[in-house]
Amino acid sequence: MLRIQGFLLLIEGFFMLTLLPVTYFHHGINAFSMPFSALITVLTGFILCIATKKVKGQKINHREGVITICISWLVMSVFGGLPFLLSKSVPNFTDAFFEALSGFTTTGATILTQIEAVPKDILLWRSMTQWIGGLAIIVFAVAIIPFLSVGGMQLFMTEMNGINYDKLHPRTMHTAKRLWGLYVFFTLLETLLLNWGDMDLFDAVCHSMTTISSGGFSTRSSSIANYSHYSQVVVTFFMALSGCNFTLLLITLVRNPLALFKNEEFKHFVIMIFTVGTLLALALIFMEKADVGYSIRTSFFSVVSILTTTGFFVCDYTAWPVGLWVLLLYLMFIGACSGSTAGGIKIIRHLIFTKNASLELKRILHPNAVIPVKINKKALSKNVIFKTMTFVFVYFFIFIIGIIALLTLGVDFNTSVGATISTLSNLGTGIGSVGPYGTYAFLPQIVKWILVLFMLLGRVELFTLISIFSKNFWK
DSSP states (O other): OHHHHHHHHHHHHHHHHTTHHHHHHHHOTTOOHHHHHHHHHHHHHHHHHHHTGGGTTOOOOHHHHHHHHHHHHHHHHHHHTHHHHHTTSSSSHHHHHHHHHHHHTTOOOOOOSOGGGSOHHHHHHHHHHHHHHHSOHHHHHHHHOGGGOSOHHHHHHHHTTTOOOOOSSSSHHHHHHHHHHHHHHHHHHHHHHHHHTTOOHHHHHHHHHHHHTTOOOOSSTTTTTTSOHHHHHHHHHHHHHHTSOHHHHHHHHHTOTTTTTTOHHHHHHHHHHHHHHHHHHHHHHHHSOOOHHHHHHHHHHHHHHHHTTOOOOSSOGGGSOHHHHHHHHHHHHHOSOTTSSOOSSOHHHHHHHHHHHHHHHHHHHSTTOOOOOEETTEEOOHHHHHHHHHHHHHHHHHHHHHHHHHHHTTOOHHHHHHHHHHHHTTOOOOSGGGSTTOOSTTSOHHHHHHHHHHHHHHHTTTHHHHGGGOTGGGO
16 A cells, blocks of 8 residues: 555656746746655655565555545645645645645635736646546556556546446556546647637646646636637537546447447436526526627536536626526536546436436335336346435535534535535535635635545545445454
């Protein structure tokens, strides 16, 4: 487990080193925050790898895999917060850790109040943390370090919870490599398209990394609002792409061109975007007397951004009529497809939950009938249905506990609701004071640490982290 942390830190340090040209170009040869952070990270990773070289070849079991995943996010965030702290972009360790973890978990909740004043190398590192966390650093490590030999498939399955494990290749390394290849391709394609518009290369790179990772960090305090309509459309498309199941995307591209379009979850994902987007657009046109083009563009951008838990914004949707932003609040719980970079409960669980609830009425009327819940024309086992129902219940239970905790600590109701759901769903942008154009900087440190826990819970799919606190887990 320590050996894995060592290799992850080496990877993180390598990414920091790639930013040195940007650092020296903007700050001169005497700049120290990024190179010093990279040196500390690489040195620590190297020491861990050397100290654990005798355990090379050992396998890890399920329990160790779960612990490794949870520890990895914490370790990566501790060292990932060094550039924020050393550059004095944030005032203390809590804020540095919060910003880094928000990046790696692709939450997008920020404590930065004047983003344009932050050094460019720090902004690029901020975007890069989300890009690394998007498809998970663990998958990346398994892909490029086959000699880890520490139960690659166990880590892969633990990290990519929710994916349909129809392996594209018999070896985990090749599967992860192909996923990351697709991930990189989408990032480069979006960068080219945005740079073709009104974004310079720096902004295009930063926004591409935070779009395809469903992260939402921007180089501007106004997010995407001040960019052209063309850029907003491009970002909308790639946000929707990031909300698709990456495994299905890859299968569609290399094996079965119709695989994605036959998937029931994907169909509901598309239907939900067009249904809610159209309703919001019509409401803005007839209730707010807004321009047709603006209403359509803004509505669909907001729906896709929130449904994929990206968190970009082009307007303050909390200024809309209450019914409209409450509808967006509901989308914050849902999330996009399983196996995507998005957070939230995921559409597949909502499908199972609603189908089982409707079929339960039929079972009451026909107690002797066998009426299974089917997804993609396949009947689900009772075990899968039970786990799904339990997950949804636990998710809402934690959400309520979070609201109560924040209210107890003096946070107002709207902000408590917004901060809890936005961190638990890895969305970043919520309602209240943490809505569009808001930040988390004003919150007390104890509240920030509670939200850190919610970001972790959302990123590792609840049960992975909660299971650590079970007695049976340690037996």
